[in-house]
Each structure stands twice: as C-alpha cells, then as structure tokens.
Amino acid sequence: MNSAANALLTTDEPAETGAQQIRDAIRDAIVERRLSPGTKLSESDVGNLFNVSRTLARAALQALSYEGLVSVEKNRGAFVAYPSPDEARQIFAARRLIEPGILREAAARITTSEIQHLRQLLLEESRLISERGQTARRAEIKASGDFHLTLAAISGNTIMQRFMEELVARSSLVIALYGQSTISSCGHNEHGDIVSAIEAKDLDHACHLMLHHIAHIEADLDLRERKGQGLKEAFDL
Amino acid sequence: MNSAANALLTTDEPAETGAQQIRDAIRDAIVERRLSPGTKLSESDVGNLFNVSRTLARAALQALSYEGLVSVEKNRGAFVAYPSPDEARQIFAARRLIEPGILREAAARITTSEIQHLRQLLLEESRLISERGQTARRAEIKASGDFHLTLAAISGNTIMQRFMEELVARSSLVIALYGQSTISSCGHNEHGDIVSAIEAKDLDHACHLMLHHIAHIEADLDLRERKGQGLKEAFDL
DNA sequence: AGCGGTCAAATTGTATACGATTATTTGCGC
DNA sequence: GCGCAAATAATCGTATACAATTTGACCGCT
The missing domain is CATH 1.10.10.10 (Winged helix-like DNA-binding domain superfamily/Winged helix DNA-binding domain)
Structure with missing residues (x-):
C-alpha cells in the first residue's frame, strides 16, 4: 500500500x-x-x-x-x-472468488473523489509501464497491486482489505516465479476499463472485466513444476 | 476444527x-x-x-x-x-461475500464420503443442541462453526479455508458479545437444508440458503455492551 | 575409494535480565 | 475529606544468554 x-x-x-x-x-x-x-x-x-x-x-x-x-x-x-504451482492456483482462485464481491461493494460506496484517486493511480501506472529499467518495473508491480488494494479500501471492509493485501502480495511472489512475459500487469488497460465500468454503474460488466483481468494475469503464468532449485519444495516439506 | x-x-x-x-x-x-x-x-x-x-x-x-x-x-x-458493532458487521459482510463462493467450489468437488461426513457433523450438532449444560453449549458452538469450516476444507482452497477459520472464530466472539437468543446456531436445521441442496446439485438454492443462514445469525445480534470475567477461571485453576 | 559414525560449527528454540512505559498508590497541601 | 504530584508497582519492549537441534566435516574402518 x-x-x-x-x-x-x-x-x-x-x-x-x-x-x-x-x-x-x-x-x-x-x-x-x-x-x-x-x-x-x-x-x-x-x-x-x-x-x-x-x-x-x-x-x-x-x-x-x-x-x-x-x-x-x-x-x-x-x-x-x-509458492508451489498448486498454491499459485489457489491464490488466484481466491482472488476470483472475492474480488468481484469487493468490487460490487466498492462500487456501491465509491465517491467522486475516490474515482478521481483511482484515475490518478492509473495515470501513474501507465507512466511506469512506459518507463524502462528495473526500478520502474518494481514500481509498476507495486502500482498494479495498489489498484486492487485501493478498491478493497474503498469497499470499506477492513477485513477484506487485509485479505486482499495478503493475496496481492503473494500474487507478486507467484508472478516473480512463474510469470513468462516481462509485462507483469496485463498489456492492455484493463484497470482503466474497470474504473470506467464502475463509473458507468455497470456492475455486472465491471465484475466481468475483473474476472477476465485476473484470468489474464493467471494465463501469463507457466505453472509447471520447476525442479533443480527448490528440491525440498518439490517434495513439499 | x-x-x-x-x-x-x-x-x-x-x-x-x-x-x-x-x-x-x-x-x-x-x-x-x-x-x-x-x-x-x-x-x-x-x-x-x-x-x-x-x-x-x-x-x-x-x-x-x-x-x-x-x-x-x-x-x-x-x-x-x-469487536465493535461495526467490526461485527464487517465480519458478517465478509462471510456473506465469500461463503457462497466457497459453497459453489465445495459443491463442485464434493465426494459422497464427504457428504456422509457432513451429515455426521449435522447429527452430532443436533445431538448437542438437545443436550443441556454449559459444556454442551460450548461444544454446540464449536460444532456449528465446524460445519462452515468443513465446507471450506472441502472446497480444496487452503487459503480460503484459513480466511474462514478466522471469520468463524471472530463470529463466535461477536455472538458471545451481541447474541441475544440463547441458541447460538439458528434454531432451525439450516445446515441440513444446505447439505440437501448440495446433494441435489442445486447450487443456486444452496447459496441462497447460505446467505439466509448468515443473515439469520446476524439478525439475532443486539448491538450493546457487556463485560468480562476472569482469566484463571477460564482455564479452571 | 566408499561408507559409517562421531564431533564441531551454525542456527533455531526458549528462558532470563534489564530498561522503558503505563497504572496505581501514597503522601502532602489545601 | 479532596485533589494533585511524586514515588511505587506492574507490565511491556528489547536485548542477551543458554539449551536443543540440525548440518556439514573429519576421521577411521571395511
């Protein structure tokens, strides 16, 4: 955060x-x-x-x-x-399970200033995407997560917010391990589309976009067992 | 558990x-x-x-x-x-948000032996409800929570399982503080109805029942203040 | 050389010790 | 007797010390 x-x-x-x-x-x-x-x-x-x-x-x-x-x-x-591939799948399964709910709650309570805040996050994010360098990549990872976390914060449920903080952080680990494309957040402006849907009060569409967004992130993963490094993890101890 | x-x-x-x-x-x-x-x-x-x-x-x-x-x-x-009344509301809001998803996942993966296990839990639960005494009451509280936790376990997602463990435990605290009726789990056999709906593969109905079940628990709450006992007595010294 | 055992180094698990902060009680003046 | 300040007690925050466990290595044996 x-x-x-x-x-x-x-x-x-x-x-x-x-x-x-x-x-x-x-x-x-x-x-x-x-x-x-x-x-x-x-x-x-x-x-x-x-x-x-x-x-x-x-x-x-x-x-x-x-x-x-x-x-x-x-x-x-x-x-x-x-995280093992199975753990990774569980993390994203959990996100698919709870993020639509958070989104609906957030959309119901969101204020205009909060929408503006979200838009500003998006701006910052796209700026980072266009930049080169390791530090920009790291900041981009953080910014991408912050979008989801801010949504959770707007929902007003601090418990769900904490769950999301954990899931986003662990997602970052999973992407670091299994992500294939260099682009961590999806190439397209999916976050922006979600905000637009919220603004248009089209909750169903917003949830749909969110699920696709998560699916896209997960689709970029190569969740096959990698041995030769964590031998202990391979036999799950 | x-x-x-x-x-x-x-x-x-x-x-x-x-x-x-x-x-x-x-x-x-x-x-x-x-x-x-x-x-x-x-x-x-x-x-x-x-x-x-x-x-x-x-x-x-x-x-x-x-x-x-x-x-x-x-x-x-x-x-x-x-927990404050607001915290209590957030806890139940979180449960309403995630339990339907867990239920769907669990229903999709449930085996016959697991259904049998759930039925056995219900039997034990109703036995405890009919019993008198403080210890039976405590066991009933635990059993009621175990139903939800077992569902989460069946869903196969250990992360959601852990979230549910936290929510169920905190729910118990909330009920202890704000519950008015002596009956902690709802008087009716709502757990049983949910299992039946799962067995009938009627997921929408099962989710509907689950949401009503949570709503019933929450409806039994009265947001007012009460205070404590002692530490040593709780561990019977 | 390969294998097995024993010992030493490193790291964690737990306990105790000391300083800092907060709560309580005492003592004084009013 | 009552209120306020200072001393006292209780409790937490952190550091250090010791015990238990693991790991790797050394050495003798087959």
Missing part, C-alpha cells in the same frame, strides 16, 4: 513498534522482488541488517509467515516463500 | 512448537467462550498458566492478534478482542 492509498482510507496508529517496521521493510523487498523466493532469512542476519536483536527479527519473520510471504521450518529457519 | 474434520482434509504437521500449542489453547478458550471479550491477557500470566516463559506467551498472543482474536495495545497489554 503506497502513501497515496494510505492517505485515503487506512486506519493505522502512528507509532509503529520495531518489529513492524522490519516486517514492512522485508515485505516490500519481497513484493518488489529484491528478495527472490527461496532466499534464506536467518534471524541473526536479519537482526544485524536492521541493527536489532534476534528477538525482533524473529517476530518480524513470524508475522511474515502468517501472511504467507515467508515459510518458517522448525529448527531450520525462515525462507522467502516459494 | 474437530478431530473428525481433521482426519478428513487438513494438512497439519505432527510436531507443533510450544507457542502454537498455547495459541491453539487460548483460541479454543476464546471460541468456546471460556474467555470473555475484553479479558486482559497478561504475558506473564499466560506464561505462568502454561509454565512457559513470557517469550512464548508473547508469540502466542501476537499470533492471535494477527487473527483478530486478541488486540494488543502498545505498552498496555493484550486483551481478548472486543
């Missing part, structure tokens, strides 16, 4: 404890693909990196494990999650 | 670490209403109760906070969550 979306609807208390900051930092690194799936996250290393004790590092890693972004194996350590 | 449902579909690893055991114990206590909303859960007290250090107690409380069952306030402590 970027600061713009933050300013819109979130309900976070100002004072963040140390572990949360570390958690957010690592999460951003994972979502922006600066940390590859399978990377080992030793408690000591994390603690040293952020100049805190292992206690806080451990707490942050535990929190990320609840979100499904890192997997902790008993007495072995924490690793950036390496 | 009871042992019967466990045997069917869950994917739990045998060895559980200490904090998880404590987390589960406290969660059960909350869901079964042995711990009232608002009860203070001091890290030291929890640690002493389970004969572990504050470290593990803290980890368990953090985990429960992520599930929304306890709220931790900075430098003040952890408390059994006291």
Whole structure:
C-alpha cells in the first residue's frame, strides 16, 4: 500500500513498534522482488541488517509467515516463500472468488473523489509501464497491486482489505516465479476499463472485466513444476 | 476444527512448537467462550498458566492478534478482542461475500464420503443442541462453526479455508458479545437444508440458503455492551 | 575409494535480565 | 475529606544468554 492509498482510507496508529517496521521493510523487498523466493532469512542476519536483536527479527519473520510471504521450518529457519504451482492456483482462485464481491461493494460506496484517486493511480501506472529499467518495473508491480488494494479500501471492509493485501502480495511472489512475459500487469488497460465500468454503474460488466483481468494475469503464468532449485519444495516439506 | 474434520482434509504437521500449542489453547478458550471479550491477557500470566516463559506467551498472543482474536495495545497489554458493532458487521459482510463462493467450489468437488461426513457433523450438532449444560453449549458452538469450516476444507482452497477459520472464530466472539437468543446456531436445521441442496446439485438454492443462514445469525445480534470475567477461571485453576 | 559414525560449527528454540512505559498508590497541601 | 504530584508497582519492549537441534566435516574402518 503506497502513501497515496494510505492517505485515503487506512486506519493505522502512528507509532509503529520495531518489529513492524522490519516486517514492512522485508515485505516490500519481497513484493518488489529484491528478495527472490527461496532466499534464506536467518534471524541473526536479519537482526544485524536492521541493527536489532534476534528477538525482533524473529517476530518480524513470524508475522511474515502468517501472511504467507515467508515459510518458517522448525529448527531450520525462515525462507522467502516459494509458492508451489498448486498454491499459485489457489491464490488466484481466491482472488476470483472475492474480488468481484469487493468490487460490487466498492462500487456501491465509491465517491467522486475516490474515482478521481483511482484515475490518478492509473495515470501513474501507465507512466511506469512506459518507463524502462528495473526500478520502474518494481514500481509498476507495486502500482498494479495498489489498484486492487485501493478498491478493497474503498469497499470499506477492513477485513477484506487485509485479505486482499495478503493475496496481492503473494500474487507478486507467484508472478516473480512463474510469470513468462516481462509485462507483469496485463498489456492492455484493463484497470482503466474497470474504473470506467464502475463509473458507468455497470456492475455486472465491471465484475466481468475483473474476472477476465485476473484470468489474464493467471494465463501469463507457466505453472509447471520447476525442479533443480527448490528440491525440498518439490517434495513439499 | 474437530478431530473428525481433521482426519478428513487438513494438512497439519505432527510436531507443533510450544507457542502454537498455547495459541491453539487460548483460541479454543476464546471460541468456546471460556474467555470473555475484553479479558486482559497478561504475558506473564499466560506464561505462568502454561509454565512457559513470557517469550512464548508473547508469540502466542501476537499470533492471535494477527487473527483478530486478541488486540494488543502498545505498552498496555493484550486483551481478548472486543469487536465493535461495526467490526461485527464487517465480519458478517465478509462471510456473506465469500461463503457462497466457497459453497459453489465445495459443491463442485464434493465426494459422497464427504457428504456422509457432513451429515455426521449435522447429527452430532443436533445431538448437542438437545443436550443441556454449559459444556454442551460450548461444544454446540464449536460444532456449528465446524460445519462452515468443513465446507471450506472441502472446497480444496487452503487459503480460503484459513480466511474462514478466522471469520468463524471472530463470529463466535461477536455472538458471545451481541447474541441475544440463547441458541447460538439458528434454531432451525439450516445446515441440513444446505447439505440437501448440495446433494441435489442445486447450487443456486444452496447459496441462497447460505446467505439466509448468515443473515439469520446476524439478525439475532443486539448491538450493546457487556463485560468480562476472569482469566484463571477460564482455564479452571 | 566408499561408507559409517562421531564431533564441531551454525542456527533455531526458549528462558532470563534489564530498561522503558503505563497504572496505581501514597503522601502532602489545601 | 479532596485533589494533585511524586514515588511505587506492574507490565511491556528489547536485548542477551543458554539449551536443543540440525548440518556439514573429519576421521577411521571395511
């Protein structure tokens, strides 16, 4: 969630404890693909990196494990999650299941200023798409997710919002692992079409577009087992 | 999730670490209403109760906070969550949003043995309803939730399953706080009707029944305030 | 050389210790 | 007696220390 979306609807208390900051930092690194799936996250290393004790590092890693972004194996350590193809399918199945509902709820409550905010997100997104470079690619990934998260925020249901945050973050991991085309968000302006449908109050069409949008993202994945890297994951331990 | 449902579909690893055991114990206590909303859960007290250090107690409380069952306030402590009326509405809104989707998915994949398992759950449930006593009431609460959780398990999507576990647990909290009728699960045999509709492959009707079922639970709520008991009594010391 | 076992290094699991923050009680003046 | 301030107690936030487990390596044996 970027600061713009933050300013819109979130309900976070100002004072963040140390572990949360570390958690957010690592999460951003994972979502922006600066940390590859399978990377080992030793408690000591994390603690040293952020100049805190292992206690806080451990707490942050535990929190990320609840979100499904890192997997902790008993007495072995924490690793950036390496979602299996089946897990990937479940993530997108979950998105297909809940995003239409969120969309309807959001469309029913959306204000003109929120529509404007969405349009601004789209603008930023297309600007990033046209840019070159790794950093632009990373920002694009984040922006693409922020569209869905903002929609969830507009829906007014903080629980669904949190579910979506998890799903979007994990989707980023899946795309990093299995995406084939370099373009992470679909080439077309599907987000814009959805906003237009919302604006036109054509909810059925908006949901239809959303489902297709998710399907397009998933269609870009090559969900075949990849061995030679995560051997342990291949035998699912 | 009871042992019967466990045997069917869950994917739990045998060895559980200490904090998880404590987390589960406290969660059960909350869901079964042995711990009232608002009860203070001091890290030291929890640690002493389970004969572990504050470290593990803290980890368990953090985990429960992520599930929304306890709220931790900075430098003040952890408390059994006291969901606001608005939070309650969001919880049931979320359930209305996702349970129909889960139901459709489950109905598409359900096997005859799973249907039989569901029927057995219903039998157990109605047996508990006819019984008297506090323990029967608690078991009934759990059984009522297990129906929904089993459906989620049958759907085959572990992510949605986890979401449902959180929503069902929090629903129990809401009902404990705001429920007015002594009957926690609806008086009628709505669960049974849903299973019948699934068996008849009438998905639309099943979803309709599910939505009404959730609406009935929500209609039994009265948004007013109540307060707590004690920690030690809940764990019968 | 290949195989098996024992030991050492590294990492996690848990407990304890200390500082910081909040709640409570005490004591004083009014 | 009542209200307010300072001391006291309780609790949380974080760091460090120790125990348990795993992993990899070294060494002797077949």
